[in-house]
Amino acid sequence: MIVETGPNVRDLRPGQHVMLSWAPDCGECFYCLRGQPNLCTTYTDPLWEGVMLDGTPRLSWDGAPVYHYCGLAAFSEYAVVPAPACIPLPDDMPLAPAALVGCAVATGIGATFYTAQVRPGQSVVIYGAGGVGLNAIQGAALCGAYPIIAVDLGGEKDAIARTMGATHFVQGGAGAVEAIRALTGGRGADHVIETVGAVAVQEQALGAVRPGGVLTLVGLSSMGSGTNLPGALIVRKEFTIKGSYYGSVSPRRDFPRFVELYQAGRLKLDELIARTYPLDAINTAFADMLSGAPGRGVVVF
Numbered sequence: 001m002i003v004e005t006g007p008n009v010r011d012l013r014p015g016q017h018v019m020l021s022w023a024p025d026c027g028e029c030f031y032c033l034r035g036q037p038n039l040c041t042t043y044t045d046p047l048w049e050g051v052m053l054d055g056t057p058r059l060s061w062d063g064a065p066v067y068h069y070c071g072l073a074a075f076s077e078y079a080v081v082p083a084p085a086c087i088p089l090p091d092d093m094p095l096a097p098a099a100l101v102g103c104a105v106a107t108g109i110g111a112t113f114y115t116a117q118v119r120p121g122q123s124v125v126i127y128g129a130g131g132v133g134l135n136a137i138q139g140a141a142l143c144g145a146y147p148i149i150a151v152d153l154g155g156e157k158d159a160i161a162r163t164m165g166a167t168h169f170v171q172g173g174a175g176a177v178e179a180i181r182a183l184t185g186g187r188g189a190d191h192v193i194e195t196v197g198a199v200a201v202q203e204q205a206l207g208a209v210r211p212g213g214v215l216t217l218v219g220l221s222s223m224g225s226g227t228n229l230p231g232a233l234i235v236r237k238e239f240t241i242k243g244s245y246y247g248s249v250s251p252r253r254d255f256p257r258f259v260e261l262y263q264a265g266r267l268k269l270d271e272l273i274a275r276t277y278p279l280d281a282i283n284t285a286f287a288d289m290l291s292g293a294p295g296r297g298v299v300v301f
């Protein structure tokens with residue numbers, strides 16, 4: 001909820017509920033004008049530096065600057081955020097499910113709607129059934145895909161993957177590609193969406209794509225890492241490989257759309273919330289996330 005606005009903020013008012021976007025767009029740069037606001041360059045440098053848009057941080061500790069992760073730093077009771085990062089929320093939208101929209105939901109659903117552009121009846125494989133992967137699964141379901149095959153090392157994610165719309169669950173690891181081919185006429189899938197961001201998984205995922213199909217890389221591997229994909233096969237089998245950053249969404253267009261779909265009963269957000277934590281337990285929340293606990297944890301203030 002907005003407590004106070006700065007002097008030049010016109011479209012937001014105190015008391016208003018908002019969702020936060022970690023990739024605000026300016027609406028005026030080369031990319032914004034071409035309908036790719038997720039690639040907006042205007043605010044990229046300060047946000048990556050962990051400062052506000054004027055190049056300075058608002059937080060400090062013992063006189064030393066504290067930087068704002070993604071320009072938001074929202075694990076606190078009060079946060080200073082750039083106005084363009086705030087997307088208004090209807091007053092009747094509950095806050096815990098709304099908290100999921102600005103990251104995993106946008107990234108996962110956007111990857112299917114906008115980057116991969118999954119068509120009805122197409123086969124889709126999703127590597128990784130974490131926060132982004134579960135939303136790629138429900139995005140594929142909303143697109144009318146079949147089958148929707150979830151792949152994860154953690155067999156305990158089978159149930160939540162099916163809740164979100166997966167029709168099959170394949171145990172990750174060495175035998176995954178063979179199992180996927182067995183479910184897709186021996187060919188592989190029309191679309192494979194990789195949400196793990198591990199080089200070895202990215203390399204394996206191409207093997208699950210049918211000739212002429214599309215691999216969409218959503219998971220972020222470490223900067224400087226190298227993924228080795230076979231050029232000869234990419235040519236001979238006409239694979240398409242796409243990167244998907246923030247699900248290719250336009251936050252100002254799509255966050256309200258996702259809220260509307262939730263309120264209409266078409267988007268599953270409550271089902272994603274497996275745990276809630278008070279702010280004091282945030283280290284437990286991170287430990288649970290890193291251990292691969294199924295579903296999302298939400299810090300409730």
Ligand SMILES: [Zn+2]
Nearest residue numbers: 026029032040
């Ligand atoms: Zn821009």
